[in-house]
Amino acid sequence: MAGHDDEEAGVAAGSASAVTINVAGTRGPSFGAPLVEYVLRLGDDRLVLGHRLSEWTGHGPILEEDIALSNMALDLVGQANMFLGLAGELEGKGRDADALAFFREGVQYRNALIVELPRGDFGFTMARQFLFDVYSVLLLDALASCAHEQLAAIAAKSLKECKYHLRHSSEWVVRLGDGTEESHARVQQSLNELWRYTGELFAHDEIDAAVAALGVTVDAGALQSRWDNMVQDVLQRATLSVPTDVVMTMGGRRGRHTEHLGHMLAVMQSVARAHPGATW
Amino acid sequence: MSLTSESVYEVLRSVMDPEVPVISVVELGIIRDVQVEGSTVRVTVTPTYSGCPAMHEIEADIRSALLKAGATDVDVMTTFAPAWTTDWIGPEAREKLRAYGIAPPGRAEQGGLITLTRRRDPVQCPFCASRDTRLQSEFGSTACKAIHVCNSCRQPFDEFKAI
Structure with a gap:
């Protein structure tokens, strides 16, 4: 754990010399075994995006879309439940999916920043969904044949659902991009805002390297070039342009999030924390 | 009455999908395995969709149907592989x-x-x-x-x- 995170190490070095205090304690960005970290990333991406989509329930622009967004939210939260359940099992400290979802702090979340951004307008929601869905379908397709049996099974199951999401979001990107002047301008603006968060999806770090040694191999470079091709193909049909010269913003995979995640978690976790252990 | 794998399947054929109450959980293809030991029954189920809220109800329905049929202990397990497909209907x-x-x-x-x-x-x-x-x-x-x-x-x- 120590030495894994710069900030934590910095605090410890500045504290009183006689006693070493783990300032972060249970609320800090503690890092677990690589596979646990890796599966948390998969689970947290889906939990956070699923929650963002669920914010549309009752607020969709048309009834069919309200239903579609809620259905996709349900799929993603269901997938998060499977991934977080596995992460808890692998961790071996008795935490189940609910404990991981509702009783971790923002710094302990491992989702990519792109999924935690506020939902914005419908165009922003669909542009984000599309960029994530392409990534998700390609990644899950690769993981479905990885050496870790449980992880592969969850990936294969999730992949089927994400294909439906991708078809839906890509059709909307084309419809909005190639739609009215207003819809085109809004979805292009959303893409411009979102683009700097896409690099994080393909950043390869020591966690990826460590799980690759366990047989969970995803070629990040190949993943990115396939993603580029699919995204460009759809954006072209949508008459939208791919943003260029963008400096990528990262940090979510290591627990350094935007200010938006904390607000979202405060809402998402409030009931579970007000009534810990409640069942119905 | 002692339970057998066949009689358990017979009971499960009466447990309907709560959302589509004309087909049973067996017809839906989600029952993947049944093990019977005396009056202890273990049923392995695979979920339809990851987030399907009906899955909890289906599990509860399976449990109560089997308890009513004479089982004393019912274990409902979940498996994710192979992933459910509508081709099993x-x-x-x-x-x-x-x-x-x-x-x-x-x-x-x-x-x-x-x-x-x-x-x-x-x-x-x-x-x-x-x-x-x-x-x-x-x-x-x-x-x-x-x-x-x-x-x-x-x-x-x-x-x-x-x-």
Whole structure:
């Protein structure tokens, strides 16, 4: 754990010399075994995006879309439940999916920043969904044949659902991009805002390297070039342009999030924390 | 009365999908294994959709049906592999869906990635059998259904979507 995170190490070095205090304690960005970290990333991406989509329930622009967004939210939260359940099992400290979802702090979340951004307008929601869905379908397709049996099974199951999401979001990107002047301008603006968060999806770090040694191999470079091709193909049909010269913003995979995640978690976790252990 | 694997399946054939109450959990294809030891029964179930809220109810229904049938201990386990597919729904169950007003699923796409430009063949209307129908949305009243509209009889209808 120590030495894994710069900030934590910095605090410890500045504290009183006689006693070493783990300032972060249970609320800090503690890092677990690589596979646990890796599966948390998969689970947290889906939990956070699923929650963002669920914010549309009752607020969709048309009834069919309200239903579609809620259905996709349900799929993603269901997938998060499977991934977080596995992460808890692998961790071996008795935490189940609910404990991981509702009783971790923002710094302990491992989702990519792109999924935690506020939902914005419908165009922003669909542009984000599309960029994530392409990534998700390609990644899950690769993981479905990885050496870790449980992880592969969850990936294969999730992949089927994400294909439906991708078809839906890509059709909307084309419809909005190639739609009215207003819809085109809004979805292009959303893409411009979102683009700097896409690099994080393909950043390869020591966690990826460590799980690759366990047989969970995803070629990040190949993943990115396939993603580029699919995204460009759809954006072209949508008459939208791919943003260029963008400096990528990262940090979510290591627990350094935007200010938006904390607000979202405060809402998402409030009931579970007000009534810990409640069942119905 | 002592339970056997066959008699457990017989009981499960009476446990209906709560959302589509004309087909049983066996016909739905989600029962993957049944083990019986004396009056202890272990049923292995695979979920339809990851987030399907009916799964909890289905598990509870399976448990109570088997307890009523004489089991003293019922274990409902979950498995994710192989992932559920609508191809496991048999011809008889498909007819039941159609009679209930839900178009049965087509063949599930096998493996690989998707073709984004793919145009789906129109789904046959379960009411008037016309093929002059249009897809309204691939997401419907439950995770497993899509919404279509029939251009011939003007009736909107659900399709049990292939997955």
